[in-house]
Amino acid sequence: MSGKRFSVGIFDHEDGVKEAVKSMRGEGVKIQEVYSPYAIHGIDEMLGYKMSRLPMASFLFGLTGTILALTMLYSMMGFDWPMIIGGKNFAALPPFIPVTFELTVLLAAFGMVFTFFVASDLKPWARPRMYDTRITQDKFAVVVDLDANSKSKDEIDTMLRNAGASEVNAKNFN
Amino acid sequence: MHVTSQIREPLITGGKTMADVSEDLCRQVEGKPSKSWIVAFTVAVSVLTIGAISAGTLLWEGVGVWGLNKTVGWAWDITNFVWWVGIGHAGTLISAVLLLFRQKWRMSINRAAEAMTIFAVICAAMFPAFHMGRLWLGFYWALPLPNTFGSLWVNFNSPLLWDVFAISTYFSVSLVFWYIGLVPDFATIRDRAKNKVSKMIYGGLSLGWTGGAKDWSRYESVSLILAGLATPLVLSVHTIVSMDFATSVIPGWHTTIFPPYFVAGAIFSGFAMVLTLLLITRKVFHLEDYITIQHIELMNIIIIVTGSIVGIAYITEFFIAWYSGVPAEQYAFINRATGPYWWAYVSMMTANVVSPQVFWIKKIRTSIVATFILSIIVNIGMWFERFVIIVTSLHRDYVPSSWAMFYPTKHDVGMYLFSFGFFFTAYLLFSKFFPVVNIAEVKSILNTDGEKTTD
Numbered sequence: 001m002s003g004k005r006f007s008v009g010i011f012d013h014e015d016g017v018k019e020a021v022k023s024m025r026g027e028g029v030k031i032q033e034v035y036s037p038y039a040i041h042g043i044d045e046m047l048g049y050k051m052s053r054l055p056m057a058s059f060l061f062g063l064t065g066t067i068l069a070l071t072m073l074y075s076m077m078g079f080d081w082p083m084i085i086g087g088k089n090f091a092a093l094p095p096f097i098p099v100t101f102e103l104t105v106l107l108a109a110f111g112m113v114f115t116f117f118v119a120s121d122l123k124p125w126a127r128p129r130m131y132d133t134r135i136t137q138d139k140f141a142v143v144v145d146l147d148a149n150s151k152s153k154d155e156i157d158t159m160l161r162n163a164g165a166s167e168v169n170a171k172n173f174n
Numbered sequence: 175m176h177v178t179s180q181i182r183e184p185l186i187t188g189g190k191t192m193a194d195v196s197e198d199l200c201r202q203v204e205g206k207p208s209k210s211w212i213v214a215f216t217v218a219v220s221v222l223t224i225g226a227i228s229a230g231t232l233l234w235e236g237v238g239v240w241g242l243n244k245t246v247g248w249a250w251d252i253t254n255f256v257w258w259v260g261i262g263h264a265g266t267l268i269s270a271v272l273l274l275f276r277q278k279w280r281m282s283i284n285r286a287a288e289a290m291t292i293f294a295v296i297c298a299a300m301f302p303a304f305h306m307g308r309l310w311l312g313f314y315w316a317l318p319l320p321n322t323f324g325s326l327w328v329n330f331n332s333p334l335l336w337d338v339f340a341i342s343t344y345f346s347v348s349l350v351f352w353y354i355g356l357v358p359d360f361a362t363i364r365d366r367a368k369n370k371v372s373k374m375i376y377g378g379l380s381l382g383w384t385g386g387a388k389d390w391s392r393y394e395s396v397s398l399i400l401a402g403l404a405t406p407l408v409l410s411v412h413t414i415v416s417m418d419f420a421t422s423v424i425p426g427w428h429t430t431i432f433p434p435y436f437v438a439g440a441i442f443s444g445f446a447m448v449l450t451l452l453l454i455t456r457k458v459f460h461l462e463d464y465i466t467i468q469h470i471e472l473m474n475i476i477i478i479v480t481g482s483i484v485g486i487a488y489i490t491e492f493f494i495a496w497y498s499g500v501p502a503e504q505y506a507f508i509n510r511a512t513g514p515y516w517w518a519y520v521s522m523m524t525a526n527v528v529s530p531q532v533f534w535i536k537k538i539r540t541s542i543v544a545t546f547i548l549s550i551i552v553n554i555g556m557w558f559e560r561f562v563i564i565v566t567s568l569h570r571d572y573v574p575s576s577w578a579m580f581y582p583t584k585h586d587v588g589m590y591l592f593s594f595g596f597f598f599t600a601y602l603l604f605s606k607f608f609p610v611v612n613i614a615e616v617k618s619i620l621n622t623d624g625e626k627t628t629d
Contacts, residue, residue, distance in 0.1 A: 034387040037192060038618035044391040052395045076318060076327040085331050098336040098414055102343040105403050109347045116396045120389045126382025133365040135385045138192030
């Protein structure tokens with residue numbers, strides 16, 4: 001995080017936020033982040049965020065799971081201690097499919113979720129920077145980092161107000 | 175832009191605003207427990223305690239305290255296991271499959287259904303774990319861990335071992351899915367909290383969630399992919415459970431229809447249990463505007479669909495037994511319907527196939543009383559289904575001299591009570607300390623912006 005002084009525009013509706021983001025970005029204002037009580041669909045594209053790479057992470061973890069499972073199954077059943085079970089092959093693929101599938105899913109899911117926790121810095125001891133506690137209730141916030149923009153605080157506050165913010169608060173962090 | 179269909183009924187009634195949603199759904203978390211909750215909790219803990227006596231006896235004496243004999247070596251224990259796993263299917267189905275199909279009505283019910291799933295899976299896992307006799311060595315025996323038997327590994331060709339992997343994966347992925355959904359709601363409670371302790375606890379649970387767009391975007395893709403992973407997972411779990419039977423050569427079990435039939439049955443019983451629990455939760459926590467008659471009706475439609483699939487499976491199974499021309503197979507099915515366990519077969523048929531058909535009548539499927547009664551009948555019926563499949567296929571062995579009947583002992587009943595006690599205790603604790611409806615998701619489907627959002 002670069003700056004310490006922020007202008008926080010509080011909005012009552014999702015639509016207001018979208019319009020504000022569109023108009024302010026159109027005028028070259030850099031928006032730090034938009035906060036909302038629920039996921040606003042399409043806001044990430046408006047803010048110019050790239051598509052999340054979590055699906056790729058999940059795929060790679062899943063692939064690791066598949067390889068690990070097959071390696072484990074073949075080495076244990078085929079080489080380390082081959083056992084005659086019903087006169088079947090020591091290492092046959094069909095009975096290995098269920099366990100391979102489960103381990104693939106397990107690693108894909110857990111790997112992705114941990115990547116998500118790391119990427120979004122989610123942890124039980126986190127002390128998040130809350131711009132407004134009403135965000136998790138019923139308000140939306142458009143946060144502008146004043147140091148990252150060339151426009152003055154007054155200009156930005158006016159822009160937020162013109163875009164439909166019901167209030168604009170200053171918020172400073174050390 | 176947000177598009178609201180003019181034709182569809184709103185999913186949340188009562189003209190709620192976002193502030194109302196937070197208020198309504200956090201009320202029971204923040205307030206003192208209600209009288210009805212305390213009564214229910216006392217009953218649940220009492221049942222758990224009574225069951226614990228049986229569980230303790232079982233651990234002390236061994237599985238001989240059950241009514242098993244050398245012909246019927248599997249009975250109540252595995253019946254309960256399959257029954258609980260089946261119930262544990264609805265939660266992930268609601269949250270994952272309905273998410274992929276973009277069914278927004280899932281949002282009011284997914285939280286409670288997922289919680290139910292998690293507790294039901296724990297109840298299910300209890301039975302094979304206790305069946306091993308020495309519970310504390312269970313993990314050591316069931317997992318491929320290095321050991322002193324010369325590193326004799328577990329048998330990966332056995333469906334019982336597939337079960338270990340399927341159920342533990344299902345449990346942990348469901349738990350994570352449920353928790354991810356809870357994170358934003360914990361943040362809501364954290365930011366509302368007045369006292370320091372709950373601020374700290376819910377602050378920790380919320381993992382520092384702020385509601386930023388970047389985080390929401392990641393959250394959405396995580397939910398979507400978890401749903402995509404959980405959907406085949408949920409189908410695989412009951413498929414594998416059915417393989418415990420289907421891969422054996424016992425007449426009555428050795429049936430290729432088992433996987434789809436078990437999955438349909440699982441969804442059927444799972445939805446029935448969701449309805450039982452949610453109708454009570456809705457009443458106790460006054461959630462009539464969140465879980466509406468529309469939700470109940472939609473779930474009842476799923477009950478009738480899956481109930482009919484199960485009915486067709488019963489009939490197909492019977493037909494194929496006859497058509498196969500295998501005398502042992504034919505006998506197993508005739509004995510099932512007309513043998514000494516005919517009453518269990520009739521209970522299963524009536525409760526699972528006949529009774530849900532009343533939901534064709536709109537008046538009945540939108541009636542809360544009728545739904546509640548039917549949901550309990552379906553749960554009883556599904557328990558009998560498992561009992562019929564397991565016990566009737568075993569009790570008349572190949573040699574008539576070893577034919578036997580199964581009589582449950584008090585410890586069979588006690589273990590079942592133990593799982594019930596655990597289930598309801600856990601569910602009640604969940605409903606007191608966690609929001610029973612997904613607050614954030616419900617906010618996203620409110621139409622509070624009225625005209626503005628309709629385009």
